Amino acid sequence: MADMVDELWAWLHPALHAMKEHRRTEPGATWLETRARLLADLGLADADWHPVTRRLFERLDGLPDDDRERLIGGDDLDQVASEVVREVAAAGEPAATGAAGGYDEAAWHAFAIASLPYWNGTNEGWAPFAQWFAHHGAAQGLGAPATGFIEHAEPMSVDQRVALFAQYGVAVPVGAGASGAADGDQAAAGAGHVLDEDTQAVLDEVMAANPSFAQIPEARRMQLVAHVLHHHENA
Known part of the structure; x- marks a missing residue:
């Protein structure tokens, strides 16, 4: 499980960092635009293609805009994402067909x-x-x-x-x-x-x-x- 956690975190963390930087440099960007950018950085066209993004966006999409902005702009986003990664690793959820690895x-x-x-x-x-x-x-x-x-x-x-x-x-x-x-x-x-x-x-x-x-x-x-x-x- 530890290897899977490390692998998933190494894949997710750089994109999260880029998302935070995007929100800092483009504060007028909508959540939909930021969401799409994160998926693109992860090589995905849809959040449902990977259990990590599916679970992460289930949490983020449901937040009020102000709460989501505070989460992304603060230090708690990594903690939330880390919890999601560990949940996925523990459950052993596979990526959906068409997700990263399912095509070139x-x-x-x-x-x-x-x-x-x-x-x-x-x-x-x-x-x-x-x-x-x-x-x-x-x-x-x-x-x-x-x-x-x-x-x-x-x-x-x-x-x-x-x-x-x-x-x-x-x-x-x-x-x-x-x-x-x-x-x-x-x-x-x-x-x-x-x-x-x-x-x-x-x-x-x-x-x-x-x-x-x-x-x-x-x-x-x-x-x-x-x-x-x-x-x-x-x-």
Whole structure:
């Protein structure tokens, strides 16, 4: 049991430290954003994937906001988390299918980084993106984390999803349905879908190399191509 406690604590403690630092440097962050960041640092898309996070969040989620802030900002969080780790080790609870160790984490993060930019940052674009993301993930043997990620992000607002994507290093352009306007180049590319010869050549090349790109909504494909060309011109 002692070995299991040490192993679980070595996995959990650095993420807890990062969460406390996040709350210190970004006091305006919501609990939902902080929660998602902790899960991402642990390589999980859903708290239910591991008994430690499931039990820990059962305690934290049920606290009043002020009490939770005091706990995270003080010295008692480590004690609470340590109690959870010991409970899990004593019970010998297994991680759920799809949790860390149930899939290739490096492959999942590579997939997420490559695929998350295909969301256009709007509520209207979320449903087709979510369906595509889950399907595309399953096709690559990453159905569990991809579906778990979508289920976790589904109840979020646009701004919360943008913050979640940012944890993977993905900057989502703020769409018309969010708190700001889309980037000028992207907005122009998404309107009318009329491409010049060079842009069309780039799109044809991308489509030939990545057939799955055709599953992305057309407006978002135009935005991505425009984004690539914009950076190429300024390189």
